[in-house]
Amino acid sequence: MTPNVFGTSFGVCGLAQAWSTAHAVSGVPRWPADTLWIAAAGIWLATLIWYATNVLRAGRLRADVNDPVFAPFTALIVIVPMLLGIALGGHARAAGEIVFLTALVLTVAAGSWFSGQWIIADLQLAQWHPGYLLPTVAGGLIAAGGSAAFGYDTLAMVMFGYGAISWLVLGSIILVRLFTAPALPMALRPTIAIEMAPPVVAGNAWFLLNGGHIDAVAAGLAGYAALMALIQLRLIPVYRQVPFGPGWWAYSFSYAAAFTLAVNWLGAEQTPGRTAWITVLLAVLTLAVTALGIRTVQHLANASYLPHANSTSPPSTVGDLAKSP
Template identity: 85%
Template sequence: MTPNTFGTSFGVCGLAQAWSTGHAVAGTPRWPADTLWIIAAVVWLATLIWYADNVIRGGRLRTEVSDPAFAPFTALIVIVPMLLGIALGGHARAAGEAVFVVALVLTVAAGSWFSGQWIVADLQLAQWHPGYLLPTVAGGLIAAGGCAVFGYDTLAMVMFGYGTISWLILGSIILVRLFTAPALSSALRPTIAIEMAPPVVAGNAWFLVNGGRIDAVAAGLAGYAALMALVQLRLFPVYRQVPFGPGWWAYSFSYAAAFSLAVNWLGAEQVPDRTAWAMALLAVLTLAVAALGVRTVRRLANASYLPSVTSTSPPPTPAIWHGPRDPPRIEDCPSRRIPLPPGEDMRITTPYGARSTADEVSAGIDLTGKRAVVTGGASGIGVETVRTLARRGAAVTLAVRDTERGRQVAEDIGRGVEVRQLELTHHASIAAFAAEWRGPLHLLINNAGVMALPSLTPDPQGWEFQFATNHLGHFALTTRLHPALAAAGGARVVCLSSSAHLFSPVVFDDINFKFRPYDATLAYAQSKTAVNLFAVAAGARWRDDGITVNAVNPGAIATPLQRHVGGKLATPVELQKTTEQGASTSVLLAASPQLEGISGRYFNDNQEAVPTDQRPADVDELNRSVAPYSLNPENAERIWAISAAAVGINE
């Protein structure tokens, strides 16, 4: 659950405020407003309880307000009570005023914190979206109107300035982002409707501040509001392509505030028959919001309202469905069972999601006495993987090319972490690492990798460098460590793959690009397909040894891996992850007792991926999918034979 779900109560407040405005300036009935305010309060309270439980159980209290995509929506938690306090003041002034003042203080505090956070955070322009207008712009302008209602005239002017100047600054940044940066993803596209909110909310606030008179400020705000309303007409075809979800409620408050401003102008201009005009406007608005509400309730009823990309973290001991060959370990297992084609195992799902962190998925797990090796553990998500395994008690060895950097990481973690040199494209280095290993090995995380080398580069044996590093090197290391893994009794191997595998199978007849033009993306893609196939082949071969082997897609994380593509990610910012989130699936597969015995599968976002018969165009769907050719047993046997011959391993 994400904080933009508070947009529902915010939208109902907008509709209620429109009816309240109609009653005040055009003589419309009061009872619709009172009813809607009650509904808004109930929805806000229910959402707050649901959301708080979800965040607390998921351990996201520290990370929720720093999430670049959804953090600004948390401001609605305190902005909505401001509106409720204003409405309550019309029936019980003292109580309403108290609610409003408390919410006002919290809104200003939240807006100040967010402003400071955006200054110190390493935000890229593409990460901004119109939701960033909520904490200070919406909060300040709504506060200005409320202060005017309760007679705080000077404070009303102060808050109007607070909101308006914030709008000028933040709005400029966001418009530059919308004009010049890549398009917002479908999950955030409805927030463009928020662009209409500042002029209409400011216009409504100004009418309350100046006593309902039309002046230069009111006229200027109305002019820009008209422009933004016309822009929305152009955007309707864009909005229609967005899958329904919590983001759709971004339309509701903005449009409701626009209708409120129209009603305010009817009153200010003393338009004849303004009651009838107001009733017509409010009826249209009410029908639109009601349709939104009905659709939301239906989606909630069939559990399809919240998207899986925002699924959240569970209690420390979740139940996980293992499919028909491994029945649930916990009775009444709450995890979803997703049927695959006849003859296939059931897909494994967990209560964790894309935003879960490595610390969250391993909470309560004791790895004391376990020994682990993490390749590439000196940078990116490898560091967080090492840190988490060590925090849970494992003795971790960093297998790295740069031992000096590895020692710095080990010193920083300081929990029995050691460093050993490993060069994955040199067979002698791999053989030496394996030969020097003594005793059992419980966890092997094949984390190291290279990506998108700009030109065709062979390794010392003549193999394309990405294929050699990402697959062959780890194949040689894992097979040479097989005796140590078998000695552990229940060892786990986690191989880091990528959604890029969907861009190419292994081209068995031309792995090294001798008969086709070199393409950095396709080379990287086939290397990751090979990783998946290795997990399938090794999982089948070593099942009787108690060794499980799985492939994982960590997701899009800004790390040194992207150094050959300018250090930038093509994935929309709201789908990108932190290193803590990126390491979570690796740690889950390596450490969770609930996944014992699961092997030969491909996971992403802490769920088993969904097979697809073609590469999805949508990035979100792409990240949840797996290509059947990358899990095909015949392909797996073929890649095993080629790899064994390449590295000199005999079975």
């Protein structure tokens, strides 16, 4: 069992966030968002118990957090509760703040540790992949949006800088790797979808920071997000070659965040008929994530979801991962 299984709860959080944003922007019903947040919390907790049991039984906790392939995904263990804390804050502010701030501290601690580890580790360029954006870039930008939602304006700006500068540094390395190094192993190719996450997550956070207005920063982030979205179209034939598994959930949060940004723009522009457009966007996104969830359940039932299902440890190198089914 590998830590990218937490991508499932992360993806459901992305869908829930889209519904929550739509409720705030256009007044669509709130109950779908609440239902999805509860589902995301349940999936995260079940996955945490499943993963912790598996890892502790195999005695490979240290191996997972130092693994050049899977280590960045362990950050989702603390990033997902940040999103859950934001949602909880809409119903019980004090409880939501406690969950959010605790997860934020853990996210910053994890991101700092991973950054230091990557500095001293003997990593080769070919070992990098877009999942390395998760601990500090995704974590920092999500923390920025959550801080703004709770009214911590200065903290929100600090975390936006934390995430944005991390994106500038790590994003440059990863793009150089994608452009110049050999192609990612088949099982890691869905992580290229994560390249779309930074501009759209930053855009959503910026709308919370500036009060939902379109300004130069929002427009610039939208422009880069459009480029990343169009690149995804070119990559569809590549994605279709990847065997189904936990890696497919890499698509979910990134694409959900893009839909959320579109909802924010429709609201900020006061687009005529925006409720109808938002409803269409939510319907498409919900159907896609539901289809992904149904296929996941089917593969779990057939015991064909996890790679190396008969192994007590995950593949530890990019080469090993390339050989996994």
